[in-house]
Amino acid sequence: MSIRLGLVIAAIFLSACQQSSRLPEVELQGSTMGTMFSVKLVAPRDDLSTVALRKQIRDRLVRIDMVMSTYNEKSELSMFNANGSTDWYDVSLELCTAIEQTLEISNATDGAFDVTVGPVVNLWGFGPDDAAAAPPDRADLDAALSNVGFDYLQARCDTPALRKSKQEIYVDLSGWAKGYAVDQVTLLLDQNHIADYLVEIGGELSAKGLNANQQKWAVAIEQPLAGVRKPQTILRLTNLAVATSGDYRNFFEHEGQRYSHTIDGRDGMPVSHGLAAVTVVNKSAAYADAMATALLVLGPESGPVLAEKLQVAGLFLIRHKGELIELTTSVFDGLNLR
Numbered sequence: 001m002s003i004r005l006g007l008v009i010a011a012i013f014l015s016a017c018q019q020s021s022r023l024p025e026v027e028l029q030g031s032t033m034g035t036m037f038s039v040k041l042v043a044p045r046d047d048l049s050t051v052a053l054r055k056q057i058r059d060r061l062v063r064i065d066m067v068m069s070t071y072n073e074k075s076e077l078s079m080f081n082a083n084g085s086t087d088w089y090d091v092s093l094e095l096c097t098a099i100e101q102t103l104e105i106s107n108a109t110d111g112a113f114d115v116t117v118g119p120v121v122n123l124w125g126f127g128p129d130d131a132a133a134a135p136p137d138r139a140d141l142d143a144a145l146s147n148v149g150f151d152y153l154q155a156r157c158d159t160p161a162l163r164k165s166k167q168e169i170y171v172d173l174s175g176w177a178k179g180y181a182v183d184q185v186t187l188l189l190d191q192n193h194i195a196d197y198l199v200e201i202g203g204e205l206s207a208k209g210l211n212a213n214q215q216k217w218a219v220a221i222e223q224p225l226a227g228v229r230k231p232q233t234i235l236r237l238t239n240l241a242v243a244t245s246g247d248y249r250n251f252f253e254h255e256g257q258r259y260s261h262t263i264d265g266r267d268g269m270p271v272s273h274g275l276a277a278v279t280v281v282n283k284s285a286a287y288a289d290a291m292a293t294a295l296l297v298l299g300p301e302s303g304p305v306l307a308e309k310l311q312v313a314g315l316f317l318i319r320h321k322g323e324l325i326e327l328t329t330s331v332f333d334g335l336n337l338r
Contacts, residue, residue: 021213021214022212022213023042023043023212023213023214024042024043024044024212025040025041025042025043025211025212026040026041026044026050027039027040027041028041028050028053028054028057030054030057030058030061032058032061032062032065032181032201033061033064033065033069033177033178033181033201033202034071034202035178035201035202035203036201036202037057037061037181037185037199037200037201037202038198038199038200038201039054039057039185039189039197039198039199039200040197040198040199040211041189041194041196041197042195042196042197042209042210042211042212043196043212044194048192048194053192056188056192057185057188060181060184060185060188061181061184061185061201064177064180064181064184067092067094067095067098068095068098068173068176068177068180069177070118070171070172070173070174076091076092076095077095077171077173080095080162080171081169081170081171084167085167086163086164086165086166086167087163088156088159088161088162088163089161089162089163090159090160090161091160091161091162092160093157093160095160095162096155096156096157096159096160096161096162097155097157097160098173098176098177098180098286099115099153099155099162099171099173100155100157101176101286101287102115102150102173102176102290103115103150103153103155105287105290105291105294106150107150108310109291109294109295109297109298109306111149111150111265111266112264112265112266112293112294112295112297112298113175113290113291113293113294113297114148114149114150114265115150115153115171115172115173115175115176116147116148116149116150116152116153116169116170116171116172116265117148117172117263117265118170118171118172119144119147119148119168119170120141120144120145120148120263120265120268121172121261121263123136123140123141123144123268124136124261124263124270126261126263141268141269142268144268145265145267145268147166147168147169147170148265148268149166149169152164152165152166152169153165153169153171175289175290175293176286176289176290178201178202178203178204178285178289179204179241179243179284179285179286179287179288179289179290180285180286180289181201181204182199182200182201182204182205182206182241182285182286183206183241183284183285183286185199185201185206186199186206186208186241186285189208190208195208195209196208196209196210196211197209198211198217203243203244204241204242204243204285204288204289205219205237205241205242205243205285206240206241206242206285207219207237207238207239207240207241207242208238208239209238209239210238215236216236216237216238217236217237217238218234218235218236218237219234219235219236219237219242220232220233220234220235221233221234221235221244221277221279221315221317222244222246222277223317223324224246224247224276224277224317224319224324232317232324232326233315233326233338234338235279235281235337235338236337236338237281237337239283240281240282240283240335241281241282241283241284241285241288242279242280242281242282242285242288243279243280243285243288243289243291243292244277244278244279244280244292245262245277245278245292245293245295245296246262246276246277246278246296246317247260247261247262247270247271247275247276247277247296260272262293262296262297264297265297271296271297271299273299273300274299274300274318274319274320275295275296275298275299275300275303275316275317275318275319276317276318276319276324277296277316277317278292278295278296278303278314278315278316278317279292279314279315280292280295280307280312280313280314280315281313281314281315281332281335281337282312282313291307291310291312291314292314294306295307295312295314295316300316300318300320300327303316304316304327304329307329308329308330311329311331312329312331313329313331313332313334313335314328314329314331314332315327315328315332316328
């Protein structure tokens with residue numbers, strides 16, 4: 001639904017006398033979900049095997065990919081999508097819970113976040129298939145839209161099982177899965193009694209404790225400019241996750257018109273309003289991931305209003321008459337992130 005962008009880890013530079021007190025730091029890296037993961041550990045204890053920990057992280061990420069990937073035709077989600085029945089379909093508790101939680105966000109945002117929008121995203125060329133060179137025909141869009149709607153999808157997690165009331169329903173968790181993977185890695189680190197760390201997967205981050213300089217972790221929110229990587233503002237986090245959704249990285253142009261990868265499942269069109277990017281801060285990276293997408297879809301007026309209503313910690317970057325306006329919610333301001 002939306003490719004996550006705009007988050008870059010920012011270094012905090014200290015004076016020479018402070019540098020001498022910097023704690024050791026270990027970084028574990030690897031590939032996952034078509035992107036990279038990074039786990040920074042501050043002063044890991046001597047009895048911790050980072051080799052074993054990296055294997056645990058890799059194994060957990062491979063498991064998530066086998067459950068939630070739409071790029072892997074053998075994943076559990078792909079098997080559910082390929083199933084043509086409208087009967088209840090047995091799934092793992094992990095997949096069922098993920099669907100259940102995304103449906104809650106869909107209901108709260110009146111469908112601005114919708115995991116069934118995949119057919120329309122694919123039609124625009126932003127899915128697993130080849131990129132599009134031109135907008136799809138309206139008739140094709142309308143046909144795809146007839147098979148979009150989170151209310152066609154049900155979760156019954158005491159069993160656990162899923163059901164689609166239309167055979168053609170296709171579920172895509174790409175607007176949730178990377179954030180969920182971040183949450184799962186942080187859980188793994190907590191289980192290993194690691195106190196200070198930063199986890200990043202494809203732009204979604206979660207920070208705990210303090211960085212090597214014994215300060216809050218510093219995260220830069222990028223300016224929403226295509227072809228430019230320049231910080232707009234710095235957030236300082238501890239025990240929180242952050243995700244950004246924007247319209248300025250993944251897009252194509254046709255006959256002078258730019259088409260963003262973020263698709264509004266309610267009309268099948270890419271977002272084209274003045275809201276350039278939304279950053280959401282929450283305990284859960286998965287929630288921040290999905291909510292940032294929903295608020296971007298809703299736009300510069302409805303997005304901030306709903307964020308305030310739902311008590312979401314949100315930062316909105318809005319283009320207006322050649323300028324960039326920052327708008328924050330009261331919950332965001334109360335977190336003292338800057």
